[in-house]
Amino acid sequence: MDRFQAMQVFTRVVDSNSFTRAADSLGLPRATVTTAVQNLENLLQVRLLNRTTRRISLTPDGAAYYERCARILADLEEAEASFREVARGPKGRLRIDVPAPVGRLVLIPRMCEFHSRYPDIELAIGMGDRPVDLVRESVDCVIRIGELQDSTLVARRIGTMETVTCASPDYIERHGEPVALADLQQHRAVHYFSSRTGRIYDLDFVVEGEVTEVKVPGKVSVNDADAYVTCGLQGFGIIQPPRFMVQAHLQSGALREVLPQWRPSPMPISVVYLQNRHLSPKVRAFVDWAAELFGRCPILGGCDQTCSKAEPKDGDMRQAILGLQAVEAGSY
Known part of the structure; x- marks a missing residue:
C-alpha cells in the first residue's frame, strides 16, 4: 500500500471512529486497514491512535498528522476534480452578487447567452444593496465598482464606469x-x-x-x-x-x-473572488464570460487585467448609487 492510500485509510479510520467501519467503507479487509495504520506509525516513529477494545482516539501527534492528511487529500481531490470538470465542462451551482443596476441592465439581458454556453451551471444572482462576506455567505464571486486596495481576495478588472451629470x-x-x-x-x-x-x-x-x-x-x-x-x-x-x-x-x-467640461472621474469595474490555488472551473467560466461581456460594451469601457489581493476603498456617490456605500473589511 502506497503512502497516499495509507493516508486515506488513516483518515477514514479517524472519520468513522472504527477500524471495522473504515475497512467496510473502503472495501478492504480489516487486517489490511490495521496494518496500514501500523506501518504509518512505524514510518513516522510516533503513535497516531490510542486503541482500546471499545474505542479509538487520536494522540496529539495523530491529531496533527490527521489535519495535514485531510488537507493534502482534499487538495488532491480538488485537483483531480478540476481536470474531470474541464473534460466534461463546468457544472454546479454558482452564487454571485452584483449591484442591482449592473444585474438588471447588463447581466440579466445576456443570461440566455451564458446558459447556452454553460448549460450545466446553475446561476444564483444576488442583487442586494449591501456588502457580502464571500466566505460566510458562500458567495463564489462578486462584481463591484470602485478603486481597489489590498485584501485577501483577488480582483480582475473587466471594465470602466463613467458617470454623467x-x-x-x-x-x-x-x-x-x-x-x-x-x-x-x-x-x-x-x-x-x-x-x-x-x-x-x-x-x-x-x-x-x-x-x-x-x-x-x-x-x-x-x-x-x-x-x-x-x-x-x-x-x-x-x-x-x-x-x-x-x-x-x-x-x-x-x-x-450638463457641464460636460467637468465630468466625474471614471471608476473601474472588477469581478472579485476568493484567492485559491485551484480556481473552480465554474468561477473561471463566469469570470471569463463577464470580462468578455463588459469588453463588448463600449459604454462600459472594457478593460481586462488582473489585480490580486484587492478590496474596494470607501465609496463615493457613484458607488452608493450602485449599492456599494460602506465596505466592511473582507466583504464586498
Whole structure:
C-alpha cells in the first residue's frame, strides 16, 4: 500500500471512529486497514491512535498528522476534480452578487447567452444593496465598482464606469442650464443618501485633475438607483448617475448632459473572488464570460487585467448609487 492510500485509510479510520467501519467503507479487509495504520506509525516513529477494545482516539501527534492528511487529500481531490470538470465542462451551482443596476441592465439581458454556453451551471444572482462576506455567505464571486486596495481576495478588472451629470429638458427650461460649477448654487439636485448611514452624497467633478465635491440644494432625497434616475426624469433636479443607466434617456432627449467640461472621474469595474490555488472551473467560466461581456460594451469601457489581493476603498456617490456605500473589511 502506497503512502497516499495509507493516508486515506488513516483518515477514514479517524472519520468513522472504527477500524471495522473504515475497512467496510473502503472495501478492504480489516487486517489490511490495521496494518496500514501500523506501518504509518512505524514510518513516522510516533503513535497516531490510542486503541482500546471499545474505542479509538487520536494522540496529539495523530491529531496533527490527521489535519495535514485531510488537507493534502482534499487538495488532491480538488485537483483531480478540476481536470474531470474541464473534460466534461463546468457544472454546479454558482452564487454571485452584483449591484442591482449592473444585474438588471447588463447581466440579466445576456443570461440566455451564458446558459447556452454553460448549460450545466446553475446561476444564483444576488442583487442586494449591501456588502457580502464571500466566505460566510458562500458567495463564489462578486462584481463591484470602485478603486481597489489590498485584501485577501483577488480582483480582475473587466471594465470602466463613467458617470454623467444631467437633467431633464423640463428642469433646464425652468431653471436654466448651468455653465459653471458656481451656477449650481442657484440650481437643485436630487440627493442620494446612504441607507446605512443617512449621509447625503454631493455631486463631484474633476477640475484640473482633482476631484471637487459641490454641495447643491435639493428638495428630494432617495436611496435607490432607479428612483434616483426617475426623479431626474421627472424634473426634480440635476442627477449624476452611471452613464450606462441613462444612455437611452440621453439618446431619446429625455435627459440632457450638463457641464460636460467637468465630468466625474471614471471608476473601474472588477469581478472579485476568493484567492485559491485551484480556481473552480465554474468561477473561471463566469469570470471569463463577464470580462468578455463588459469588453463588448463600449459604454462600459472594457478593460481586462488582473489585480490580486484587492478590496474596494470607501465609496463615493457613484458607488452608493450602485449599492456599494460602506465596505466592511473582507466583504464586498
